[in-house]
Amino acid sequence: MLTIWGRTTSSNVQKVMWAIGELGLPHERIDLGGPFGGNRDPEYLTLNPNGLIPTMRDDDGFVLWESNAIVRHLAATHGPEPLEPADARGRARAGQWMDWQLTVAAPAIIPVFWQLVRTPPEKRDAAAIATGKEKSIAAFGIADAALGQSAYLAGDSFSYGDIPLAIMARRFLELVPERPAMPNLERWYGAIDLRPAFQQHVASIPMV
Numbered sequence: 070m071l072t073i074w075g076r077t078t079s080s081n082v083q084k085v086m087w088a089i090g091e092l093g094l095p096h097e098r099i100d101l102g103g104p105f106g107g108n109r110d111p112e113y114l115t116l117n118p119n120g121l122i123p124t125m126r127d128d129d130g131f132v133l134w135e136s137n138a139i140v141r142h143l144a145a146t147h148g149p150e151p152l153e154p155a156d157a158r159g160r161a162r163a164g165q166w167m168d169w170q171l172t173v174a175a176p177a178i179i180p181v182f183w184q185l186v187r188t189p190p191e192k193r194d195a196a197a198i199a200t201g202k203e204k205s206i207a208a209f210g211i212a213d214a215a216l217g218q219s220a221y222l223a224g225d226s227f228s229y230g231d232i233p234l235a236i237m238a239r240r241f242l243e244l245v246p247e248r249p250a251m252p253n254l255e256r257w258y259g260a261i262d263l264r265p266a267f268q269q270h271v272a273s274i275p276m277v
Contacts, residue, residue, distance in 0.1 A: 074113065075122030076103050080175075080236045082123045083271050087232055088140045090146045090266030099217035137167045137233060144229050152229040163223035163230025170233035173204040174212070177204035178240050185244050186276055202245050209241050209254055216253035220260070227264070235261045236271055243276070 071094055075082035087094050102108045102122040109120050117124040117134040124134045125142075133139050134264045141164070144152035181201035184193045188205060212234060215222065223230040238258050241248075261267055 072126045073098045074101045074116070074124045076105055077274050078103065078277050079122055080240075081121075083236050083274065084136045084155070084232050085125065085139050085143075086270040087236075087266050088152060091151055092142070092143060093263070094147060107125050109207050137171070140167075140229050140232055151227060152232075154223050154226070154228050154230075158244065159223050159228065163228045166222040166230040167233050170237055173202050174205075174208045174234055174237045174241075177201060177208040178237050178244070181205060181244050182240050182276070195249050202247070205241050205245055206248050209238065209251060210249070212238075213251040213254040216257045221240060227261075231257075231261060235267065239271065240276065260265065 071089065073082070073085055073089070073096060075085070077083070077098075077100075082098075082145070086098065088258065103116070107113055108117075108122060113124075114120055116126065116132050119134065121134065123136055123139065124132065125139045133142055149155060154163055174193070175180055178201065180197050184198045186199070188194075196201045212222070221227050221231050222234065235258065238254065238261075242255070242258060262272060
């Protein structure tokens with residue numbers, strides 16, 4: 070059985086749990102990080118020297134950290150359907166969007182999330198919020214344009230390439246209502262929102 074360390078409210082843990090849900094894998098999840106602490110304990114640091122979440126351990130004792138790496142590993146070892154694209158170009162496109170989520174989309178929307186969700190109103194930085202919203206609109210505009218060419222990010226089928234960005238898109242769509250029309254992004258997110266594993270491990274979890 071897989072063991073996953075990490076709290077359900079972490080966007081990175083949600084990636085892994087969503088993938089586990091799509092694949093129907095038996096697992097145990099252990100609350101760690103945030104209000105639960107434990108991520109700086111020596112025992113945990115032997116598993117993940119970064120002290121971050123999530124961390125995965127499989128039946129054979131193989132340990133892996135970094136959420137996108139875990140998602141790809143689970144898809145490769147327990148799939149390929151429904152997560153791993155069948156062809157090399159599809160896998161490359163999926164990986165491209167997973168990396169883009171880390172380098173562009175997340176850095177744009179996370180300051181908005183921190184200011185509007187985790188910062189008391191009297192301490193919020195209006196300039197940081199405005200800048201974050203502007204960058205988020207630009208970033209998700211790129212995704213909207215790409216989704217005008219295919220149903221999902223890596224092609225016409227759902228894949229692990231959609232997982233990281235959909236979690237960020239939830240934040241964007243809820244926290245940036247004053248955005249321009251993005252019909253392709255909204256169509257794609259609507260299809261994602263119908264997936265039971267997304268509902269269980271992402272949509273039903275409060276943003277806190």
